Amino acid sequence: MEIKYFLVTDEEEGDRLDVYLSEQLGDMSRSYIQKIIKDNKVTVNDKVEKSKYLVKEDDNIKIEIPEPKLLEVAPENIPIDIVYEDDDVLIVNKPQNMVVHPAPGNYTGTLVNAILYHCKDNLSSINGVIRPGIVHRIDKDTSGLLMIAKNNNSHNFLASQLKDHSITREYEFICHGVVKEDKITVNKPIGRNPKDRLKMGIVNGGKEAITHFEVIKRFDNFTHMRATLETGRTHQIRVHSMSIHHPLLGDMLYGPKNNKFKIEGQVLHARKLGFIHPTTKEYIEFNSNLPEYFVNILNKLN
Secondary structure, three states: OEEEEEEOOHHHOOOEHHHHHHHHOOOOOHHHHHHHHHOOOEEEOOEEOOOOOEOOOOOEEEEEEOOOOOOOOOOOOOOOEEEEEOOOEEEEEEOOOOOOOOEOOEOOOOHHHHHHHHHOOOOOOOOOOOOOOEOOOOOOOOEEEEEEEOOHHHHHHHHHHHHOOOOEEEEEEEEEOOOOOOEEEEEOOEEEOOOOOOOEEEOOOOEOOEEEEEEEEEOOOEEEEEEEEOOOOOOHHHHHHHHOOOOEOOOOOOOOOOOOOOOOOOOEEEEEEEEEOOOOOOEEEEEOOOOHHHHHHHHHHO
């Protein structure tokens, strides 16, 4: 068991206990922290408190973090939308609200659990037992196309294309506000937000990040957009869209907490994916229809 101590500052006063600890422990999900609190492993000034407790300046917080589980990721018979499959690669259309690989708070029900059942031992091992076959990832609330490597040679070949930015990755999303320019390129470095470890941000000294935005259709107070990535940083589209004052609809981390559609989770879909095939060395490209949740919002906006 690991024990950590925190002293609340005046700037942090008023945060919920679970939110405060989520920000201090950026590698743990809020739901996992809530479980630790529920198990009475967190004290404030030597007193057990609930997740909704509002922290005060000079509160002394102690958290007992359980030893991490030795994960043995189990195959699970979860239906997956397979767009393409051969001996080298698997292209899946991930639904919104599905985590890509197991992590604290999400040990089951992930895409990895599903592909382990489907592919059995035919997955690359480069990223270890937690992320077999996973070459790249998309956020839990982002839907759309994802490529899986079925052997190590394919994994290395696809990863090299990611590294040199030669993979085609095109997304569609809905953002707040009416975007005036038809096309915008954002070239701003992205790194971990120093004031909030749960967030990424535009950070001096961050990693190069380039996103090309294009308007598909404008509505009253919202815009349907296309984004093409040159780089693939964590939360890149979400951060770059926020940086031009048009956060994604439903994005509780970077945008407004409330929206008229009562949705939680960004309206963002990975629609197009293209790359050089590891064996044939020919360029192949896949497209995905917008999912139902996305189309329903567009219909309401029209």
